[in-house]
Amino acid sequence: MKFRAMAAAALAATLGLTAPASAQDPAKGGDLVVAMAVTLPSVDPHASTGVATRYVSAHMFEGVVTRGETGDIIPQLAASYEMSDDARTYTFTLRDGVRFHDGSTLDAGDVVASLQRMKDAGVDQGVMALVENLEAVDDLTVRVTMSEPHxxxxxxxxxPRVIVGIMPEEIAALPKEEFKPVGTGPFEFVEWVPDSHIRLARFEAYSQQAEATPRDGFGGKRTVYVDTVTFRTVPEAGAQIAGLLTGDYHIADQVSPQDVPRLEASDEVSAVKVLPWYMVHQTFNLTKPLGADEYFRKAVQVGLDLEVLLDFATGGNYVLGHGWQYDGFPYYSDAGIETYNLGDVDKAKELLAQSAYDGEEIEILTISDEAALRDYAIALADQLGKLGIKTRINAQNAATWSALRVERESWTIIIGGFGMAPSIGPFGMLRHFSGDGSLQGVTFPEIEDAAHRVRTGLTFEERKKAFEDYQAGVLGKAISIRAG
Structure with a gap:
């Protein structure tokens, strides 16, 4: 089967892409090859917030509930669910007869074990932080009880930022290093060669939802036509483009805007521009002396011309924005906007003179296989140099970047992108700057309190006000700067 190639000039942070209607009904068969710029750090859906893990694991694993195309919460492995009036008890009734890739049948014990695994060892334990008890009421009923209204x-x-994927109880009980990728999704694992590729095959026994639940975002009735899909690690943009034009790759996930005219000149490739993709951010390591110095952080915050940085990094393919939600989304707020994109070099130098900075070189950690983040770091180093700050760029692949981010041994500023999290409301953003796993490594009582109120407020108005306080705290203390 021949595929028309697609190049993503910016990768969707929204929940799906609507493809042009085909002139023919789709037919089964064919091997789809996707060129993926970012190195796959893990196939364990509970273990990574990385975009590459999400790309792959979303095809193998499903959750009790998921998101539709417009962000609505919809059942997936659950047939139905309900919340008690006091928001302390959730009851899920599971679909009957759902099969795992190993041939076993889903039951409540598998769900309880998987949710417990996420609570005990998941990368985003905040998802389960208020869960007090998990109970298999019967084979197809799960009850989740909270320690307080949630x-x-x-x-x-x-x-879908971190897929709380359901797996067989026996696998959920294994040590993380012995994890096996067995889920209920429409594709099953075939092989993974790190730094090369991962191959999945159509799961012939996949338990589709009923005809009455049409395809909707990550859920609904999902139909797989291709025999296999292979995600290949192709960090070089030039190699992605060459592979598209020769037909070696059918989809490329990271294409420079400058290369779009060349691709569009071909009859074989379509370029798709999608904004927003993700929020480019620079965050300070507050466990380091200079990162802990608020004068230093604010000197950087005040002095940057973010339009220049973003233009260099994206070739003009950007939108300015200051906060941790996209403009137009329900939780969007102007809180902290007074700190944004000031470009005041004189004020920045004045603040720098009040800081502990004494001419030392600071390290900027960025991702080498994401062109926009790599180039943003280059432009940032140039602007910091004009403020009088010496820098060294440490560009690493995504897996190494993730490890260094957590260790916090060397870097003072980290460059990254918040992709899915801000697209699905404020809750995915809370873990970045609150809790023991915060990106900056240090917590603040007022920010912790605001995050708690976002999670527990009984009305939308209460939760939105709490998120405004959270955003104002992070920006006001210059813990992190969203570029755009």
Missing amino acids: PTFLDSLSS
């Missing part, structure tokens, strides 16, 4: 639990549980 009206936003379904928002977190359904988030």
